[in-house]
Amino acid sequence: MIPREFAYERPESVADAAGLLRSHGDGARVLAGGHSLLPMMKLRLAAPETLVDIGGISSLRGITDAGSYFEIGALTRHADLAGSDLLGLACPVLASAAAGIGDPQVRNRGTIGGSLAQADPHGDLPAVLVALDGEVTAEGPDGTRTIPARDLFRGFLTTSLAADEILTAVRVPKAPHSTYVKFNRRAQDWAIAGVAAVVDGDSARIALTGVGAAPVRAEAAERAFWGGNAAEAAARAADGLDPPSDAAGSADYRRHLARVLTLRALEEAIGG
Amino acid sequence: MAATVEQGKGIGVAALRKEDRKFLTGRGRYVDDLKLPGMLHMAIVRSQFPHAAITGIETSAAMAMPGVTAVLTGDDLEFAAGVPCASNPTGQMVHPTRPPLAKGRVRHVGEPIAVVIAADRYTARDAADAVEVGYAELPAVLGVEAALADGAPRVHEELDSNVGLVLAHRTDGVDEAFARADVVCEATIRNQRLIHVPIETRGVVADWNPASDELVVTSSTQVPHFLRTFLAIVCGVSEAKVRAIAPDVGGGFGAKLNAYAEEFIAAAASRKVGAPVKWIEERSEAMLATCHGRAQIAHMSLAATKDGKVLGMRAHYVQDYGSYLQMLTPLISQLTFLMSPGAYAIPEVDVKVTNVYTNTVPTDALRGAGRPEATHAIERSMDMLAGELGMSRTEIRRRNFPSEFPFTSAIGLQYDSGDYGKTLDRLLELSDDRETFARRREEAAARGKLLGRGLSTWVEVCGFVPSDVARNALGLTPGGWESSTVRMHPTGKATVITGTSPHGQGHATSWSQIVETELGVPFDDVEVIHGDTAFAPYGLGTYGSRSLAVGGTAVHLAATKVRDKARLVAAQMLEASPDDLDFSGGVFAVKGSPDKRTTIQEVAFRAWQAFGMPEGVTPGLDETVFFDPPNCVFPFGAHGCEVEVDRDTGKVEITSYIAVDDCGNVVNPMIVDGQVHGGVVHGIGQALYEEAEYDSGGQLVTGTLVDYLIPSAADVPHIETHRTVTPSPTNPLGVKGIGEAGTIASTPAVVSAVCDAVGARDLDMPLQPMKVWDAIQKGGAR
DSSP: OOOOOOEEEOOSSHHHHHHHHHHHGGGEEEESSOTTHHHHHHTTSOOOSEEEEGGGOGGGOOEEEOSSEEEEETTOBHHHHHTOHHHHHHOHHHHHHHHTSSOHHHHHHOBHHHHHHHTOTTOSHHHHHHHHTOEEEEEETTEEEEEEHHHHEEETTEESOOTTOEEEEEEEEOOSSEEEEEEOSSTTSOOSEEEEEEEETTEEEEEEESSSSSOEEOHHHHHHHTTTOHHHHHHTTTTTOOOOOBTTBOHHHHHHHHHHHHHHHHHHHHHO | OOOOOTTOOOTTOOOOOTTHHHHHTTOOOOGGGOOOTTOEEEEEEEOSSSSEEEEEEEOHHHHTSTTEEEEEETTTOOOSSOSOOOBOTTSOOOOOOOOSSOOSEEOSTTOEEEEEEESSHHHHHHHHHHOEEEEEEOOOOOSHHHHHSTTOOOSOTTSSSSEEEEEEEEOTTHHHHHHTOSEEEEEEEEEEEEOOOOSSOOEEEEEEETTTTEEEEEEOOSOHHHHHHHHHHHHTOOGGGEEEEOOSOOOOTTTTSSOOHHHHHHHHHHHHHTSOEEEEOOHHHHHHHSOBEEEEEEEEEEEEOTTSOEEEEEEEEEEEEESSOOTTHHHHHHHHHHTTTTTSOOSEEEEEEEEEEOSSOOBOOOTTTTHHHHHHHHHHHHHHHHHHHTOOHHHHHHTTSOSSSSEEOTTSOEEOOOOHHHHHHHHHHHSOOHHHHHHHHHHHHHTTEEEEEEEEEEEOOBSOOOHHHIIIIIOBSSOOOEEEEEEEOTTSOEEEEESOOOSSSOHHHHHHHHHHHHHOOOGGGEEEEOSBTTTSSOOOOSOTTOIIIIIIHHHHHHHHHHHHHHHHHHHHHHTSOGGGEEEETTEEEETTEEEEEEEHHHHHHHHHHTTTOOTTOOSSEEEEEEEOOSSOBOOEEEEEEEEEEETTTOOEEEEEEEEEEEOBSOSOHHHHHHHHHHHHHHHHIIIIIOOOOBOTTSOBSOOSTTTSOOOOGGGOOOEEEEEOOOOOSSSTTOBOOOTTHHHHHHHHHHHHHHHHHHTOSOOOSSOOHHHHHHHHHHHTOO
16 A cells, blocks of 8 residues: 655646656556556555646636537546536536445545546446437647547556546536446446446447447447337347456346346337 | 532543643544654555565665665564564464564465665655565465465465464354244355544654664554564563563554554564664555454354244354464454354354455454454344344344343353343334335335345453463463553642553543542542553553543552551541541541531641651552452343335435444543444444455555545434443443444444345345445345
């Protein structure tokens, strides 16, 4: 529980932060809420030479209603997402997922940008972003680009962000008929499996947590849903899945959970 | 009329805990708060392998790091003895030697090999990582089956096998009982390996004064006096020059009922470097290297008549000791052995415990310590027997409760007092009747939930322990008495010095209540000193739900002795005969002349002045009592649990929990409720969440709190607490222990409920959703 020595920088602008990342190279890591990175450092599973704390860049925090979508600053806390009446009504999948992350301490510190950039396969927000077909803004020394969710998550703890890019904002469409259903053993645990469901009339977008190295679109279930058939969709939710097997759940159990949770999520989303 | 203490906080009052202000405001003072001038910090290099010969230790890179004072190995620190074990159940048991720092051989992952002493914690940790240890791996023994297998590698070459001890007891009629039984119910019941997880990990500051040769060790311990004695023995110094202090201690649960290698190493290192040395255990170290608990398998067999009378029991327990004996390792399964029949009058028994060494961290006391194992095995067996007989789980219990107390079990323990039917009756009164429950069960099924309910009727032995029992029946090195001093100051305030060593139990509060009741000194005028060997004559510490029954009794007796002496002084002051004085609410008054009165405070002042003392009465009001209990105490109760199981996922939710306990007379009902709450939650942890697991390579895979799950506030139900009162005849307060009761009772009650919900005969703990869902698939649950 004692990290290695590291240097600490607290830039006041995104440009300064990106510059620090570039000048420090591979030895630098971005620090946002710190609830993934700091435990790894304390366990000496991560040992960055320099932490670039972006917590002082106040422009990165907040939820903006931009008409058909929300623009959310990367440093917006899980507690802010969970407590947002705007999101609760117009994008409940995001609010409900955020409300179930960790415990109150984690939700008060953890950020949407940090969670997405961490890309933990048991984290909740990556699947939510995929189900919403959202996108993120990445800023680096070479400028700003937009990365759609489908291109962001590349595998276990891996994204398409460059080492000197900073995830600065998240854009998600409004999706009033949506929800996230998480399954874990205790209230504060990572998901053994989770389902983000976004229903839009006759169609649905469904993404799964905890059943692969990255969030998985349940495409067979989405096709089967056409016209609003939640049961048929749920039955196909595990098609093609190759989930991990561990102490919390065998691959078979996770496939079963994918089906059960997909049904629950779709029924709740339709009802919502 | 004599004045009485207004709004008293004597025995029986739910007084708020006087120690809580400092804890709730963050002003507790723990080991890590101690900062001594010139203090250095210690980090430990631990074995990466479960079993290996050490071929070399390269320390030069670590020594070269700025801020490093010393890197010490087993060759650098000399000890007069190994890590001690104070339990030898048969007197014949061989205790394998264990140097505090490994010498040439390591036997579990996490065993200390070397230490770094440095200017700060960070440097110490970095340098510890820079120490290179050469290992030659040896075949490791993992799991009790592997330990017992033919040709198994031996954990200790000095022993003939991996079996450390076998205990057996067999009554003459057991075969006949099984021969005439209508039914024999067999089961294998597993108590998984657990980790204690106190909020505060271990920690120690050792300060060896080179000028005076005195050693002061401040440690997060439950047993400061044992620690002092063992420091003297292991470090080879005069006990009179050693002082051990337990400051505020953030929980123990048995993990700190020990004298650990790290405490001896810190002391020896302080002497070596000539400066105070601090070691604060990291959480991941605590998981890896503090003793574990449970790790026991029970092979149970009950012989019964068709109307549910149990005629005989065969119980064979296999206990995983881990790699070495910690302070009380052999005692734990011995307590299982002693409590194997549980709350039932089973006339014939054949009980055996086989204890084996494996290449894992040693096991030792964990809240309940042997009694939860016994209780779980017998309670699950009674449920299964009820199932085979088609009898209700309550009725089978009722038919086998002892009818008279004191009751002597077939093992030979004398249960001091009890009325087991009464707690069960109370539980049933508080629970839904069959019809109501059946209706709710149907309603729940309609929404995909499987309802189940379960119970346990538990009894335990605690209040350790009469000293002759410690020697003759248990084979312990120390006895089981406790000491207390009650001291009246000239200004009328009182100090209690206790040999108990609280780490969350609220002794400052309860001991003050006892003094207020006995002496009439107000609760707020009583200070309680504990945990420092410089103050108490000797104390055996806090564990095994002993503190109130033994230590609280010592307080009561010391206060009584103060009162008796005060009566003589008061009589002189009032010019009356001692026998002519009434004493109430802190006031001595002459019978029939209530105006002739004096207070205990005035008497204390006079005794300090020592003016005109009665013939033969010495100055002062300051009495010390050592109390050795005549028997242990046997609290008991009935716990009921209701669960909802999600039929589609197997997830268990506890929807109702009712505890009916009988711990004799109650000093502070709020503290008792708190102990039951904490205990029940701890037992729920074992039932649903917790398991320490090693992989096939001997690595602990549950080394963080992400992998080792303990229940959090969000996961535990509302717990209803109720009581019956059957005073103990063992001590003048009539009290019994309650600190472990909830843990002992709740684990089988929860498993009973889940099995009821899913229609399973039994399930291995922890009951994680996947396992319960599997059971639903196999069982064709209702």
